Structures are given as structure tokens and as C-alpha cells.
Amino acid sequence: MIAGACAALAASPVAWRQEPEPTYEGLTFSSHGRPIRAIHYRPVGEGRRAAIVMMHGSGGRIRNAGPWHELAMRFAGDGYEVLTPLYTDAFADDGVRPPRMMEAWRDVGEHAVDWFIARGVDRRRAGVFGYSLGSHVAVDGALGDSRAAAAIGVAGGVDVYTPRRPRRRIPVLIIRAGSDTHVLPRNTAAWVDFLRDHEVPASVEVIDGAGHLFTPPEWAEVFARSAAFYAGNIGRPED
Template structure:
């Protein structure tokens, strides 16, 4: 276990669920890990696939200001993916370069590299093929995940949640893997117009992209809306990287 994990609340352990009558059942184990990306040590949480493992994985790229910890909606989303048979990695990509808000090209490149290096690490650790790994990102992480996956690496699909061209200007894609864009209907942080422009850009460059809308959602999601994000994401991944 990495000695620095406590700084971001990364703890090895087992997630528990309360059943009827107060009984507690094991849901999914997880552990704090580190991997190298561009000469930097990147902290992350690793969630092994549970139950009927798919032989697939998901790398989750967080939003701006988020810190990786073993609690909260990001952790719970990772647990849902793991319980659905995916090996999951949630890296703290700002370990590669701090976020000063200006985000010059070298910083964005370092963050994108974390996603691709994280996918390679997950492939090796979980024993899955890189093309059966998907990148998932929220807000700032949506650009990091999707633009990174379209620009290089070997991952098989990508999902961008609550992202758009106002996050950063996308690069011409080098790959044409399936992409799902999930937009929040009432997002005032990443405006729907800018999400639409991102989708149009990808379609103009022959990227197979689907768009789905979280009705009534703003940029910050409720527990019910995060559960809907999982349902939509799982259905999308199940049609490509997650096929058993």
C-alpha cells in the first residue's frame, strides 16, 4: 500500500452494504496504488472486478477540484462498475501536473498521458486486453478521457460526462473508437451549446459518438442522477468493451 495514500483519503478496504435487519454484506474490495506516468508517481484507487468478471476495465478521470478518496459519489460509481464485472482504476491525474486554472498544452498532455498510462497499468494488473478498457471522465476529466483516448493509446471506448469545448479545444482525433457524451440538461457550468459543439467536432472527424441527456440535471449531480449515469454508461460499455 502506498505510504502517501492518506493524503487523499485513499484507503485499502472493503465497501459494505447494509441489508434488511441490519446485516452487512461485502460489495467490493479496493486498494490504494501508485503507477508511473511521465516520471511522476500517480496515486489511484484500484477496484478489482467482482462477480462474473467481464475481462474488461474502466479508468475514471475526475473533475476539477476533485480529490480521490474512498467515499462519496465518485467512489460509489467506481464500486458500481466493479460490481458489474469491470476492473476499475481512479487515478489522481493532477499528480502529473498541478491545476493552476490556465492549463497550458504541456499540462493537458500530462493529464491525458495519465489516462493512457493508467489504462496500461490496469490491463497489466487485471489481466485484461487494453482494447477492452474504456476511459470515463467527468467535467474537466471528460476532455482528458475522451480527447486522450482519441489521440492515442489502445483503449476501446470513451465516455465524457458534462464536458464541452469550453473545457479545452479538442485535437484532431487519430483514432475513431466509440464515444458516449452524457450532458446535463440544466448545466450552467459547461453550457449545452459547448457540449453540442464538441459533439459536432467529433462527428465532423468521423468519430462514432452518441449523445444522451440527464433530464433536469445541473453540473453537480444528485445520488439518483449518478445512478443514472452508471446505468447509461454500463449499457454503452456493455455494447463494446464489456461484451462477455
């Protein structure tokens, strides 16, 4: 009897339903007349009706593979629209990084947030995220003329670049790599102290044992900490 049932089951094809996944596409938008390449990620359905702009690290590239892409897909899977601009399109990185270069890069983040707002995202539901050099570009820009409502900086510190006096007071999360030898813990702490001294509500999370270059499990931890922060700010259910 059991053998007969197993044979019947084997003879009947089972239709497996694959859950829909976030989608993505390449695009360009403008920052001071310059075309900025980016990848736009979309959640399944309406999602949270919130958006995140992700600013890559030094030497970063944007492509549909690797940890940066996978992190963007995680955010999209959590219900956010995501844009990953190649901000060096605005000003090629020569390693010296004069003020006008940093300003051009910060403006890319600002204009990426504006791009989302122009397409219907409420400014209170737009955030920025940055890693290493991009952590400064994202957070310092968000505290300047940007309309972002929350910011996250990962593996950054005052040795990346000298922060400007904040013009805005929005929630900021700084995520530090516990064993970072590229951006030293004291330099991350100095950045946090600077933000708090200027009345920016900055919180800190530490990825224990992580170096400056994260492993896949450490990137997963970065996502978990970031997702919790965004969920309490830009990703909260709408009233």
C-alpha cells in the first residue's frame, strides 16, 4: 500500500511555487549636470514605501554581484527601494580628495535622495547608508543640505575625512568593525563624540571581531543592525 502511494506520488509532478524576489535595473540620474550611474532595486509589491541610498567605499564599483549588491538586495527584500550610485562619476577619485571633490560626492547622495522624493517617496521615509569612505559621504551629506531622514555610517571615522559642523539633527547609526585596523576604533569614537557634541542623536553598534573588510556573515550582521535602525525610523508603519 505504501509502495503504491509512493509510486503514485512519484508519477505526479509537483508544482513548486517560487516566491517573487526584488528586482533591479541600471539607470543614470543627474547631479550638477553630470550623469551618475546607479542600480535601482525595487521590493516586491509596495514594500514599506521607503527608500535607502547606499554610498560605496573607496575604489567601489556597482554591479549585480558581490557583497554590495547582496546587501542592496537584502534591503529591498525588507521592503525598501534602494539606489546605489557610483558617486565617483561626479568627480574622479585621485586619492587627495580636496573639499570640492567631497562636496561633489555629498551632492550625489543629496540628489539621489531627491530622485526618490521626486518619485513619490516621503522625505521622512528616505535614508542614506555608507561604508568606509562612503560612510563619511553619506552621513556628512545627510547632516548638511540633504533631505534624508536617517543615516548609517559603517567602518568610518575622522581619519576618513574631517566632518563638517552639522546643519541638521537626524538619527544616525555608526557601525564599527570591532577589529578594524584600517579605520581605528579611536577615530570612529572621535567621530561619534563630534556628532554628539553637536547634538546629533548618534548611536553605536559594534560587529565584534570584524576587520575593515567584512565577511559574508559579518555583512549579514551589518544588515540586521541596519534593518532594525531603519525600521524604527524611516521604515515604520505609516499612520
